[in-house]
Amino acid sequence: MNSTSLCRSRQPFLRQHHQRSRPARGPRSLRLAIFAGLVVAAAAEAGPSGPLPPPAVLNADELARTRAALAAIVQEPTVAGAPPETFKRVHAKLKQAFPRTFSTLDIEPIGTSLLLKWPGRSALAPFMLLAHLDVVPVDPGTEKNWKVPPFSGEVVQGALWGRGTLDDKSSAVGILAAIESLLEGGYTPERTLLVALGGDEETGGSAGAALVAATLKQRNIRPVFLLDEGYAVIDGAIVGVSRPVAMIGLAEKGYLTIRLRSQGPGGHSSMPPEHTAIGQLARAIARLEDSPLPSRLDDPMRSGLEALAPHMPGAQGLALRALWLTSPLVRHLLESKPATAAQIRTTMAVTMISGGVAENVLPEEAVATVNFRLLPGDSPQDVLDHVQRSVDDEGITIEVVTQGSSAPSRVSSTRGIGWESMSETLARVMPDAVVAPGLTIGGTDAKHFEGIAEQVYRFLPMRLNAEDLARIHGLDERIPLSNLDEFPVFYKTLIEIVNKNSHQDPP
Ligand SMILES: [Zn+2]
Numbered sequence: 209m210n211s212t213s214l215c216r217s218r219q220p221f222l223r224q225h226h227q228r229s230r231p232a233r234g235p236r237s238l239r240l241a242i243f244a245g246l247v248v249a250a251a252a253e254a255g256p257s258g259p260l261p262p263p264a265v266l267n268a269d270e271l272a273r274t275r276a277a278l279a280a281i282v283q284e285p286t287v288a289g290a291p292p293e294t295f296k297r298v299h300a301k302l303k304q305a306f307p308r309t310f311s312t313l314d315i316e317p318i319g320t321s322l323l324l325k326w327p328g329r330s331a332l333a334p335f336m337l338l339a340h341l342d343v344v345p346v347d348p349g350t351e352k353n354w355k356v357p358p359f360s361g362e363v364v365q366g367a368l369w370g371r372g373t374l375d376d377k378s379s380a381v382g383i384l385a386a387i388e389s390l391l392e393g394g395y396t397p398e399r400t401l402l403v404a405l406g407g408d409e410e411t412g413g414s415a416g417a418a419l420v421a422a423t424l425k426q427r428n429i430r431p432v433f434l435l436d437e438g439y440a441v442i443d444g445a446i447v448g449v450s451r452p453v454a455m456i457g458l459a460e461k462g463y464l465t466i467r468l469r470s471q472g473p474g475g476h477s478s479m480p481p482e483h484t485a486i487g488q489l490a491r492a493i494a495r496l497e498d499s500p501l502p503s504r505l506d507d508p509m510r511s512g513l514e515a516l517a518p519h520m521p522g523a524q525g526l527a528l529r530a531l532w533l534t535s536p537l538v539r540h541l542l543e544s545k546p547a548t549a550a551q552i553r554t555t556m557a558v559t560m561i562s563g564g565v566a567e568n569v570l571p572e573e574a575v576a577t578v579n580f581r582l583l584p585g586d587s588p589q590d591v592l593d594h595v596q597r598s599v600d601d602e603g604i605t606i607e608v609v610t611q612g613s614s615a616p617s618r619v620s621s622t623r624g625i626g627w628e629s630m631s632e633t634l635a636r637v638m639p640d641a642v643v644a645p646g647l648t649i650g651g652t653d654a655k656h657f658e659g660i661a662e663q664v665y666r667f668l669p670m671r672l673n674a675e676d677l678a679r680i681h682g683l684d685e686r687i688p689l690s691n692l693d694e695f696p697v698f699y700k701t702l703i704e705i706v707n708k709n710s711h712q713d714p715p
Contacts, residue, residue: 263636264700266389271693274385275368277305278692279361281377282370287345288411295320295407298341306384308391313403318423320407321416326387327400328707334400334429335626335706336661337699338417338436338653339379340409343372344681355684369686374679376437378687379668380405382695389700398707402431409653412612417653421660431661433626435702436654438666441641443673448521454634454641456627457648457666458508460655461554462582462616464591465609467575468492468599474572481570486563489574492599493558496578499598503543503553505535506585507619508645513538519642551647554586577609581649584616614655620663625709630665632709633702637694638669669698 266274280301284294299322303310314325320342328334346358356362356369363369372378383403390397402424406416424431439455470492472485483491505513510531517528527534542548549555556578563574580591588608595606621627622645634643648666657664671691672680679685 260632260636260639263633263697264386264389264704266385266693266696266700270385270389270392270696273305273388274381274696275363275689275692277302277381277385278368278373278378278687279363279370280305281341281381282361282368282372283359285345285359286342286372286407288342288408290342292320295341302381302384305381306388309384309387312391313387318404319415319419321420322403322405323420323423324387324403324405325400326397326403328397328710330398330710332399332710333432333662334402336402336404336431336434336657337383338404338406338434338657339383340376340406340413340416340437340653341372341380342407342410342416343375343377344410346371350683353683356686358685363689364686366690367686367688368692369684371685373687373692374670374672374676374685375681376409376668378670378692378695379437382669382692383699385696386699386703389696390703395704397703399432399710401703402429404653406653412651413653413656418656421656424657424660429660431657433620433624433663433665434654434657434661435626435630435665435667436652437668438648438650438652438654439646440668440670440672441638443671448524449516449519449642451519452638452641452671453644454638454669455644455646455667456630457652458622458645459584459617459619460648460650460652460666461550461584462580462586462588463612463614463651464580464582464588465613466578466580466592466595467607467609468496468578468595469573469575469605469607470603471573472570475570477568477570485571485574488601488603489561489563489576492601492604493561493576495600496556496595496598497558499594501554501556501583501586501591501594503539503549504583504585505531505539505542505552506583508647509551511622512645516644550581550649552583554583554591555581556591582616584619584647586616588613588615614651615658617655617658617664620665624663625706626663626665629702629706629709630667632705633698634669637698637701669694 281298284298284301286294286298309324312326314327316323316325351358356364358371361368361370387403404417404420406413408414408416438457438460441452441454443452468489470485470489472488473481513528514531517525520528527538531538539552542552558576559579560577561575564571582588582591592606592608599606631643634641652666654664654666670687
């Protein structure tokens, strides 16, 4: 799937954005995840009605310390394959910036991750916050194109620049700054808080988040909810919705790659069979592309659209208010554009092909690679059955590439302490935003906690417009200081609200 270009023609529910074309950086891209979020926001008004108490406060020193901590760790290029000392220096810098946190909480290195535990007073199940400290590399050929060097952490024009400022080091320092501030105020949580800071999210999390998840499982610890990256506060993306939309991912798509292989007799091309291995493979690909997997308007998409309806103008809003009647039409409109189609079906993309060695030699083999992103509810076996039926050729073998594959997640609930606490937090911290559930297209570390955390949500308090989206994994990644300051406020408020709501919950 092309994650970086959005068709410029008319989008049914979207403003049009022109994205600079840029090579894809692998399946686990936050940009990809958020990009998809441009497409659909299932919007709902946040929190209880009536005036709300103000958000938590951090003083100027605490905010300055957060900024300085981010600058310090941006200066460490924590790319895949970086020496372990690079990560150790990051951990040391965080410890230096947030000394109370590192001396009060239980700190446990697990693989490339750090697991922090802040014990609560009660025996209630913990809640969990996730962030990652690794970053994608900067293409050496493009480094000179950055306005500010990518590992400088400099503040220029009111923003802190560098790789990781959007994805996802701001979240790590935001969480730690929130805890530090609460500790300085003498706060003790009711409910235990777990924080995992991953070291290899961008390459799949197998040596980081996956090991943390396995550790929790082994200890029979089941967080009541978990919050990771995956979506953000998107501005100006949805036609008719003038307010920013805070999208919270309730689920993420699965990932599956297969190879189609055909074989031929070889020999001289002067006496060919009716179809060569390449021709046979080409026919299989054509049949497959002509048989897309069926689309469907399930949750979180469906309830999302229904909730979005009041914010939509004119006919669009009317159509979304009556999905019981208009669902086939709406589905048809969503299917017509790649970005929206990806929200309602398992997508497939033929991404690689090889075969043949010389122009006058019959190919003995031809191979095509097909990448699928699975909608929640579709299993890998469902996809393989579909491929088999569509290709319908015994001469084509189908192989699964197991590396990197993941099943789609469950769909988390918009009820319960996690969702309600996040909604209440956003209503206080970002009262300008509309809260919206959605489906995350890209992968995150959160997927490793499937079946371990009861509910899994994907959201960062990061404000993005279409131009900012291209900076994630791209050129000139930077975060405005005004937005960076919202991170610790968001997490501090969230921790307080979760604990307040835990008091109200029966044990
Ligand atoms: Zn990330």
